Amino acid sequence: MRFLLRSGVSLGGVIPTRIEELAGALEARNYLAGDDLVVAIHLALQLGRPLFLEGEPGVGKTEVAKVLSDMTGEQLIRLQCYEGLDVGQALYEWDYARQMLEIRLVEARGGDVGSKDIMSRDFLVARPLLQAIEASRNGRRAVLLIDELDRADEEFEAFLLELLSDFQVTIPEIGTISADDPPIVIITSNRTREIHDALKRRCIYHWIDYPDRDTETAIVRRKVPGIDEALAGSLASAMARLRSMNLFKPPGVAETLDWAESLRLLDSGSLTPELIDRTLGVVLKYKDDIEAVREAGVEELVG
Amino acid sequence: MTTTLGDLTSFARELRDAGLGVTPDQIAHMGQALTLVDPAHEPSVRAAFRSLTITDPGQIETFETVFDAFFHRVAEEDAPVYSPEYTQPKAVKPLFAPAEPAPVGDVDTRTGSSATERLAARDFADMDEDQLAEARRLVTTMFWRPPVTRTRRWIPDGGGQRPDMRRTLRRSVGPGGDLLPIEMRRRRVRQRPLIIIADISGSMERYAELFLVFAHAARQHLGSVEVFTFSTRLTRITDDLDRRDVKSALASVGGTVLDWSGGTKIGDALAAWNRQWSRRLARGGPVALVLSDGWDCGDPELLAREAGRLSRSVHRLIWLNPLAARQDYRPETRGMKAVLPHIDRLLPAASVDDLAGLVSLLDTMAMNSPS
Numbered sequence: 001m002r003f004l005l006r007s008g009v010s011l012g013g014v015i016p017t018r019i020e021e022l023a024g025a026l027e028a029r030n031y032l033a034g035d036d037l038v039v040a041i042h043l044a045l046q047l048g049r050p051l052f053l054e055g056e057p058g059v060g061k062t063e064v065a066k067v068l069s070d071m072t073g074e075q076l077i078r079l080q081c082y083e084g085l086d087v088g089q090a091l092y093e094w095d096y097a098r099q100m101l102e103i104r105l106v107e108a109r110g111g112d113v114g115s116k117d118i119m120s121r122d123f124l125v126a127r128p129l130l131q132a133i134e135a136s137r138n139g140r141r142a143v144l145l146i147d148e149l150d151r152a153d154e155e156f157e158a159f160l161l162e163l164l165s166d167f168q169v170t171i172p173e174i175g176t177i178s179a180d181d182p183p184i185v186i187i188t189s190n191r192t193r194e195i196h197d198a199l200k201r202r203c204i205y206h207w208i209d210y211p212d213r214d215t216e217t218a219i220v221r222r223k224v225p226g227i228d229e230a231l232a233g234s235l236a237s238a239m240a241r242l243r244s245m246n247l248f249k250p251p252g253v254a255e256t257l258d259w260a261e262s263l264r265l266l267d268s269g270s271l272t273p274e275l276i277d278r279t280l281g282v283v284l285k286y287k288d289d290i291e292a293v294r295e296a297g298v299e300e301l302v303g
Numbered sequence: 304m305t306t307t308l309g310d311l312t313s314f315a316r317e318l319r320d321a322g323l324g325v326t327p328d329q330i331a332h333m334g335q336a337l338t339l340v341d342p343a344h345e346p347s348v349r350a351a352f353r354s355l356t357i358t359d360p361g362q363i364e365t366f367e368t369v370f371d372a373f374f375h376r377v378a379e380e381d382a383p384v385y386s387p388e389y390t391q392p393k394a395v396k397p398l399f400a401p402a403e404p405a406p407v408g409d410v411d412t413r414t415g416s417s418a419t420e421r422l423a424a425r426d427f428a429d430m431d432e433d434q435l436a437e438a439r440r441l442v443t444t445m446f447w448r449p450p451v452t453r454t455r456r457w458i459p460d461g462g463g464q465r466p467d468m469r470r471t472l473r474r475s476v477g478p479g480g481d482l483l484p485i486e487m488r489r490r491r492v493r494q495r496p497l498i499i500i501a502d503i504s505g506s507m508e509r510y511a512e513l514f515l516v517f518a519h520a521a522r523q524h525l526g527s528v529e530v531f532t533f534s535t536r537l538t539r540i541t542d543d544l545d546r547r548d549v550k551s552a553l554a555s556v557g558g559t560v561l562d563w564s565g566g567t568k569i570g571d572a573l574a575a576w577n578r579q580w581s582r583r584l585a586r587g588g589p590v591a592l593v594l595s596d597g598w599d600c601g602d603p604e605l606l607a608r609e610a611g612r613l614s615r616s617v618h619r620l621i622w623l624n625p626l627a628a629r630q631d632y633r634p635e636t637r638g639m640k641a642v643l644p645h646i647d648r649l650l651p652a653a654s655v656d657d658l659a660g661l662v663s664l665l666d667t668m669a670m671n672s673p674s
Contacts (some may be wrong), residue, residue, distance in 0.1 A: 019339070035347070036353070039340055040351075042339060042340065043336055043339060043340075046339050047335060047339075049332075082455075083455055084454060084456050088469075094468075094472060096469075096471075100472075103475065155456070191583070192583060192586060194359075197324070200358035200359075201326060201328075201329070207360040207363065248577065248578065
């Protein structure tokens with residue numbers, strides 16, 4: 001709430017205030033978002049809430065943060081999550097080497113070292129979360145990507161819940177450091193485990209699905225310049241069929257783009273069964289899945 | 304489409320009735336959202352409200368049902384009022400299926416007889432009702448300690464292997480002195496999750512009953528345990544086993560599981576697990592226990608493939624086969640032959656002794672040593 005009132009004054013500028021402008025700005029950056037996703041992004045930007053994106057791998061979750069960073073002209077601050085991620089890696093860490101050096105220096109001059117001398121901001125190394133807080137001042141809002149939160153453990157999630165509610169940190173030796181405006185936060189999850197409901201409730205939630213055939217064709221044509229329109233279309237159709245095949249790991253849009261790029265390199269004008277057979281490894285990454293598709297017949301993917 | 308604050312409150316109430324928790328904060332945000340998107344454009348309002356209220360893709364359908372019912376009614380009526388006769392949509396999943404007759408008889412709590420030792424070694428299939436009751440009691444009281452793994456988190460430990468710079472520096476600025484005492488730290492350990500998948504087909508009936516008592520004890524004592532059953536289909540029964548009392552837990556399982564004593568399709572069950580649950584539950588290096596005698600009427604190639612996939616996604620795959628308790632047992636059924644190359648251990652599970660042996664194996668399972 002606090003943020004809504006305050007950001008109402010300082011926002012504007014590079015963040016589109018109208019939803020149509022936002023849709024245009026995303027498209028201009030070659031991000032073809034569905035209408036619902038545009039609404040979710042708009043709400044997140046205007047309400048100052050984190051955007052929580054879930055979906056199968058490779059549907060363009062991380063890409064949203066990159067596009068928003070480009071749109072706002074703010075640097076993208078990225079926190080890649082992993083098990084055991086702790087405050088020292090995510091928020092801040094003391095610069096021990098400098099602290100030791102300082103102790104030695106002061107002592108060499110015959111002085112006494114107090115905790116105030118070596119426990120100040122100068123001796124602090126800012127990690128992504130603190131960087132984002134410190135970069136969200138004076139009317140600026142950093143773009144913070146918290147990627148693959150499902151890889152972090154529950155302890156980190158609990159810590160993040162606290163941080164996301166007020167974007168301030170209290171460092172016992174220094175005091176409280178806070179953001180003027182909430183950073184633009186994008187949280188992604190591949191859903192390898194459930195993220196706690198309390199955290200998701202603080203966010204604008206959106207499930208990114210696989211794009212429909214026409215959208216995927218359009219994405220391919222924008223991202224892989226020079227690709228034949230018909231080829232882009234048959235790639236999108238083939239992908240839709242692959243995704244309906246109950247594979248262990250259905251391919252995402254990222255795989256579609258890799259595939260399109262490969263076919264362009266091979267200078268192929270159309271998608272033939274032989275070509276699919278030879279390039280299947282670009283799209284499917286599990287031996288079982290490749291075998292399943294070959295068994296069903298690669299020609300099923302054409303036409 | 305015009306929406307008042309009163310509408311929003313009623314809408315939130317209907318969402319809550321349908322099983323979606325909505326906080327006052329979220330209602331306020333829905334109100335603000337109406338100033339941010341075109342309130343007359345239904346798809347935008349729908350997307351906005353959805354992104355503000357759901358927290359899981361499984362809730363999308365529920366949300367859509369409530370949204371359609373509510374706003375179409377609001378659009379029809381001029382004065383939007385909450386109508387009690389509105390039939391509430393089905394919640395995503397019922398909390399508990401109606402309790403049906405328990406698959407096992409009463410759990411007897413009589414004190415152990417002098418024959419306990421002999422009973423412990425006896426095959427479940429050869430027991431009478433009294434002996435079975437006693438066996439259940441023995442299984443329930445087994446002492447559990449989970450296998451552990453080292454996490455990536457650190458805790459202070461004077462005998463640890465790595466210096467703890469943070470604490471060292473903090474201590475060093477206290478009362479002066481030339482010596483800098485180095486604080487040490489080590490990796491913390493945590494328990495490995497346990498995944499239990501039990502065959503409840505006809506040939507396994509009696510063993511499965513006892514094994515579910517065993518699984519209940521595991522769930523109660525360890526917490527981080529997921530339990531599934533299968534004969535022709537895979538069913539997750541973890542929630543049922545959360546009931547404290549073993550009798551009502553098993554009664555609840557009886558209501559949830561629909562394929563008791565059916566045929567056996569082990570490969571299909573493992574395939575379903577690998578696709579629906581593996582990515583969510585196979586984190587943190589779990590130990591998987593599969594209980595089955597290997598009598599399979601499915602495709603052995605499928606079984607081999609899926610057992611292989613399962614074994615690659617967990618830390619250890621332990622196969623429990625009641626028949627393996629017999630002296631002359633050879634894993635010669637098609638099913639057992641198919642899974643044999645993929646499992647870490649094949650253990651018997653026909654008596655209280657066997658289950659106790661399993662508990663102590665899990666107990667001693669060293670962190671990273673081969674099984």
